[in-house]
Amino acid sequence: MKTNLTLPEMTVEIDREHGLHLLHQMLRIRRFEEKSAELYTQQKIRGFLHLYIGEEAVAVGVMENLDPDDNVLATYREHGQALARGVSMGAVMAEMYGKQEGCARGRGGSMHLFDKETRFFGGNAIVGGHLPLAVGMALADKMRGDNRVTCIFFGDGAVAEGEFHEALNLSALWDLPVLFVCENNRYGMGTALELSHSVTDLAAKAAAYGMAAASVNGMDVLAMHAAAREAVTAIRHGGSPWFIEARTYRFRAHSMFDAELYREKTEVEEWKGLDPIQSLIRTLKERDLITDDDINQLELMVGIEVDEGVRFAEDGTWEPVEDLERFVYWEEAVA
Amino acid sequence: MKTNLTLPEMTVEIDREHGLHLLHQMLRIRRFEEKSAELYTQQKIRGFLHLYIGEEAVAVGVMENLDPDDNVLATYREHGQALARGVSMGAVMAEMYGKQEGCARGRGGSMHLFDKETRFFGGNAIVGGHLPLAVGMALADKMRGDNRVTCIFFGDGAVAEGEFHEALNLSALWDLPVLFVCENNRYGMGTALELSHSVTDLAAKAAAYGMAAASVNGMDVLAMHAAAREAVTAIRHGGSPWFIEARTYRFRAHSMFDAELYREKTEVEEWKGLDPIQSLIRTLKERDLITDDDINQLELMVGIEVDEGVRFAEDGTWEPVEDLERFVYWEEAVA
Amino acid sequence: MITKTKPNNLLVTPGVETYTLTYREAVREAMREAMLRDERVFLMGEDVGNYGGCFAVSMGMLEEFGPMRVRDTPLSESGFTGAGIGAALNGMRPIVEVMTCNFSLLAMDQIVNNAATILHMSGGLFNVPLVIRTATGGGKQLAAQHSHSWEGWYAHVPGLKVIAPATVEDARCMLWTALEDPNPVMIFENSLLYNLKGEIPVDPQPIDIDKARIRRYGDDISIITFGRSLFKVLDAAEILAEEGIECEVIDLRSLRPLDDETYIDSVVKTNRALVVDEGWKSVGISAEISARIMEQAFYDLDMPVERVCGVEVPIPYAKHMEEASLPQVEDIAAAVRRMVDHG
Amino acid sequence: MITKTKPNNLLVTPGVETYTLTYREAVREAMREAMLRDERVFLMGEDVGNYGGCFAVSMGMLEEFGPMRVRDTPLSESGFTGAGIGAALNGMRPIVEVMTCNFSLLAMDQIVNNAATILHMSGGLFNVPLVIRTATGGGKQLAAQHSHSWEGWYAHVPGLKVIAPATVEDARCMLWTALEDPNPVMIFENSLLYNLKGEIPVDPQPIDIDKARIRRYGDDISIITFGRSLFKVLDAAEILAEEGIECEVIDLRSLRPLDDETYIDSVVKTNRALVVDEGWKSVGISAEISARIMEQAFYDLDMPVERVCGVEVPIPYAKHMEEASLPQVEDIAAAVRRMVDHG
Numbered sequence A, B: 001m002k003t004n005l006t007l008p009e010m011t012v013e014i015d016r017e018h019g020l021h022l023l024h025q026m027l028r029i030r031r032f033e034e035k036s037a038e039l040y041t042q043q044k045i046r047g048f049l050h051l052y053i054g055e056e057a058v059a060v061g062v063m064e065n066l067d068p069d070d071n072v073l074a075t076y077r078e079h080g081q082a083l084a085r086g087v088s089m090g091a092v093m094a095e096m097y098g099k100q101e102g103c104a105r106g107r108g109g110s111m112h113l114f115d116k117e118t119r120f121f122g123g124n125a126i127v128g129g130h131l132p133l134a135v136g137m138a139l140a141d142k143m144r145g146d147n148r149v150t151c152i153f154f155g156d157g158a159v160a161e162g163e164f165h166e167a168l169n170l171s172a173l174w175d176l177p178v179l180f181v182c183e184n185n186r187y188g189m190g191t192a193l194e195l196s197h198s199v200t201d202l203a204a205k206a207a208a209y210g211m212a213a214a215s216v217n218g219m220d221v222l223a224m225h226a227a228a229r230e231a232v233t234a235i236r237h238g239g240s241p242w243f244i245e246a247r248t249y250r251f252r253a254h255s256m257f258d259a260e261l262y263r264e265k266t267e268v269e270e271w272k273g274l275d276p277i278q279s280l281i282r283t284l285k286e287r288d289l290i291t292d293d294d295i296n297q298l299e300l301m302v303g304i305e306v307d308e309g310v311r312f313a314e315d316g317t318w319e320p321v322e323d324l325e326r327f328v329y330w331e332e333a334v335a
Numbered sequence C, D: 001m002i003t004k005t006k007p008n009n010l011l012v013t014p015g016v017e018t019y020t021l022t023y024r025e026a027v028r029e030a031m032r033e034a035m036l037r038d039e040r041v042f043l044m045g046e047d048v049g050n051y052g053g054c055f056a057v058s059m060g061m062l063e064e065f066g067p068m069r070v071r072d073t074p075l076s077e078s079g080f081t082g083a084g085i086g087a088a089l090n091g092m093r094p095i096v097e098v099m100t101c102n103f104s105l106l107a108m109d110q111i112v113n114n115a116a117t118i119l120h121m122s123g124g125l126f127n128v129p130l131v132i133r134t135a136t137g138g139g140k141q142l143a144a145q146h147s148h149s150w151e152g153w154y155a156h157v158p159g160l161k162v163i164a165p166a167t168v169e170d171a172r173c174m175l176w177t178a179l180e181d182p183n184p185v186m187i188f189e190n191s192l193l194y195n196l197k198g199e200i201p202v203d204p205q206p207i208d209i210d211k212a213r214i215r216r217y218g219d220d221i222s223i224i225t226f227g228r229s230l231f232k233v234l235d236a237a238e239i240l241a242e243e244g245i246e247c248e249v250i251d252l253r254s255l256r257p258l259d260d261e262t263y264i265d266s267v268v269k270t271n272r273a274l275v276v277d278e279g280w281k282s283v284g285i286s287a288e289i290s291a292r293i294m295e296q297a298f299y300d301l302d303m304p305v306e307r308v309c310g311v312e313v314p315i316p317y318a319k320h321m322e323e324a325s326l327p328q329v330e331d332i333a334a335a336v337r338r339m340v341d342h343g
């Protein structure tokens, strides 16, 4: 049952349009987050801010393969997923400002982005706590005969939680259409993979549940895209879950309070050499699919989108304090 | 790392003395539990009563290999483990009567047998809840340099709990001297193995943690004994954990309230044909190691022990109600 | 002043045609009705299918509805409770059965950090219409890992609704209301009530899940309780009535939200209040009731509110010790006598 | 009548030579001292080692004590908390750090069904000398899965001890007492206190973990609180003192057991009581305090006990909303003014 993809890097078929699209998506995330970090130091954004910089290929490569009607769940490090999924940049930024125009009305903040239209079910900040939710969402679809895929992102750290075990077993046992995407960035906060797992080949764990699994170069958006395409196609046709381990790396600190004592600068530099954006640019150029002009054009577009997002957030309003006790219970009539 | 023992049945070396000893231990459990069932219908014993009948080879085969100073943890189906470990029959019976001469003063009952002298750490009735305890007990020994093994019994049902995953990972990650004995009796209450686990080969799960594992015929006390010997020896010398899946069957209902709607009578009858006591007797006779007289002699001894146990329980006293609030906090001076 | 009706006022709508069944059957009928009525409803939990339910509540339902909708789960409380939350988020109306509430502690993170929180955290976008049914309470000599009462504890958590049906009619009729509720609702069924027989209307209607009920009228003291303790309190009230003490007995039914009006009005009338809860006293629901009476009816009190609760020990196995650890009829009667004698 | 000392009575033993350090340093020093003193003591939890602790509490300890005794764990709250219980059962004195108490819900079964229960279930044979340290409280805009206060909730559970050191001295000196305690002790450290500076004796001695402390003396009202709220209450008391209202401020320090004597004596003196807790009000520790005052000092009360608590919502992210959800100095002062004006 186990399929091990480990695709040769950057050999996947790609045309200009698709290449530009993937690059655009990754740049949107990168520039948005760079801006967020800046705004954090200006204290416009508060609380915890977990950046995805370096890992963009994972969310972008996977999300490409999902239909608008599919379900997505992510962690507290989910700006990338939200943007790639199509949640508006302004709504995400406003959320981080704590404005009521935010995608979760300012109640959630960076760790709890939600969006109904794109079926983006958070933004979950209990590590591993959203894994059982994915099982249930997929179960609902299966029971109704809806041909949706539930795609869930989680980290290497989450794999040690009991919820991982329970959720993988349940989804395999019940043959549920879930795509588990493990973003293995080699650290859970400051704890290295080797200090978290007796077996560090995380894809191997899927075998304990008889689940199809693949380890993929998570710094390569084409590889991610191809692997996820195979997985999503299989899930949509066969109904059984898949597990993808995306081997990736976060370039920044765990959150904004992190002295990064637990890893060597040289290690970070090495991985920066594998920057998914630069890698894609290199490939596309090598294949003569894009020019520097194209890149500048994209950067310009992205710059405008980020600026507009920030403006939207700045222009946003504060939810009245009198509304504090709303949304503890549902206000509308019974469904 | 994974060793698959699956020993050929009943071919293990055995001498008369050892054979008689193993038979004696299994008979002690069998007759004790038959008596307990009787006393339950007489309402001398109350609460839940989970019988081990049919599974005696597992506890007896494993326990043989432990030193008096090792640690043992078990489930609510633990009369067999307690007796094989050397907790006195009277103390166990008195516990089930709720008398203060019971091994847990009547506070625990059938599901919570405890004994300090034999380092019997319960009698735990949250399925899987004792698995993390085993990790910590072994960690303590490792930190102090005590060469103890921690042996923990749990069911096939417990394997689905998140605690199983966390405990197996921790013990393998930290190289702890734990022997995990999974009593796979094919049902967790009324839920069949196939309805609990996407992969029903439970020993295969140990691979996800890089743990040495074996599947053993749990109806064969000699096989159990040999497998556990190998495991305990390896643990004591190497310090790393082992996983034994004992394939067994419970002949009786899950507890005293169980209509057994979930399994066929014919299945039960088939497994009864593999009765570990009868099997051992057959083997010992085939090898001319024992006679019917020996068996009668053992039965007599066991009968006396059971009767004395019951008498001890009957003669026991009720803890004064005024003591109710004791043992919520430790009473003695600081250790 | 409310006029007295029949002493034990266990039926919500008196005067209608009724029949008798057990609490267990009532819960089963309620689940069957819900499954027949709404295809989004399904039942999921340990041993609900092939075994027929640990307490035989769902016996026969697997045969009737099939394994898709009556779903045996592995031993994975966090996993399947979370799956229930996910299914609810995605349009279903799951009933998750957690065998006993002691095991719900394994699913605590899912219940508190997800079920109770997602609506708020998402700024009102995603609600969780989930019903969790679970058995609660001591009294069966099951010792310290199987006997505790956690309903009062859960009542601490905003975002949850917590109900504790005591009567057969409530067991029969509150489930549908709970399933229609767009919020997560936890239903605590005291396992010693499953064999209780009671009357329900021949044509049961959904009934509210947020109102307390006066189960017996009286002027001398208000006794506020819920769940299985209701019957102990009613028994005590019967004994006390013979001694000339008229107790007003309030069945809270819902522990979150609390229906302040009903019990406060009663205390304003009787000027004395006793809270009875088999759960532990400290930081329990009895404390909250006492504090609210303090806040809302202090000047109507003739004397301090008292509490008769479970003794603060993990529940012991031995019968006499377990009995001593739980409030008994005589403890309740004695407290009332003391309080009424007092002034 | 107790004579007044200096207004903010934060030191247990006044008059000794002191020096200043932060709450964070105090906890670290306490752990270092314990590890130096007793080789059975070790620290285990997520990111306590290489990262230096999520709140930098254990910074440097890995280097000092090595990876055996300063043990980074995988993300497995149930697993490593249970491992702490097992190690305690087997003779060690573990300090388990649960990064924030919100995550302790994942270990709830271990804490309640094992740590709190085993001594009793085993008829007094096996005790669990475990210390769990965990960060609590809101105020950092970390939203609904990272900001709640669970210490009052845990105080419901027999078998546990629950303490909430507010002062730097308590943070420094209660840990050793907790480690010497043969029972499981949970220590809740409000994460907003880690940067707090305070004085401790140059030669710190272990201090009790079961007594409340009067932090400010006054005759007009007793304000009962603990943890970070203590400082808000002291600030309110300062403002009120300028207005001529003298508050007596009681720092509970231990939530289980509760030191009834200290706060009841105070209420008997002032005849008015306000409970301040940043946790949710319903079925919280504030309810218990109110109920106990009802039971033990009803006739000394001039008016009902009131509560200023966290608003019953999952804590929102936005700063103004989060602030509105937590008791603030002005809320406390306003409540006191209302109460003292009252009569």
Ligand SMILES: Cc1ncc(C[n+]2csc(CCOP(=O)(O)OP(=O)(O)O)c2C)c(N)n1
Binding pocket: A077, A125, A126, A127, A128, A154, A155, A156, A157, A158, A159, A183, A185, A187, A188, A189, A254, D046, D075, D077, D099, D103, D106
């Ligand atoms: C249950 C739980 N425990 C601890 C934390 C604190 N925490 C937040 S993120 C994190 C590390 C998670 O690592 P990983 O799953 O690898 O995701 P990454 O941050 O690397 O993307 C930790 C320990 C938490 N949020 N939830």
Ligand SMILES: Cc1ncc(C[n+]2csc(CCOP(=O)(O)OP(=O)(O)O)c2C)c(N)n1
Binding pocket: B075, B077, B125, B126, B127, B128, B154, B155, B156, B157, B158, B159, B183, B185, B187, B188, B189, B254, C046, C075, C077, C099, C103, C106
């Ligand atoms: C956490 C938890 N969930 C549910 C139960 C109820 N229960 C007791 S035993 C049992 C079945 C356990 O099966 P298994 O682990 O295979 O052990 P066996 O009884 O077959 O020996 C169940 C569901 C429990 N005690 N604890």
Ligand SMILES: [Mg+2]
Binding pocket: A155, A156, A157, A183, A184, A185, A186, A187, A188, A189
């Ligand atoms: Mg990671």
Ligand SMILES: [Mg+2]
Binding pocket: B155, B156, B157, B183, B184, B185, B186, B187, B188, B189
């Ligand atoms: Mg089993």
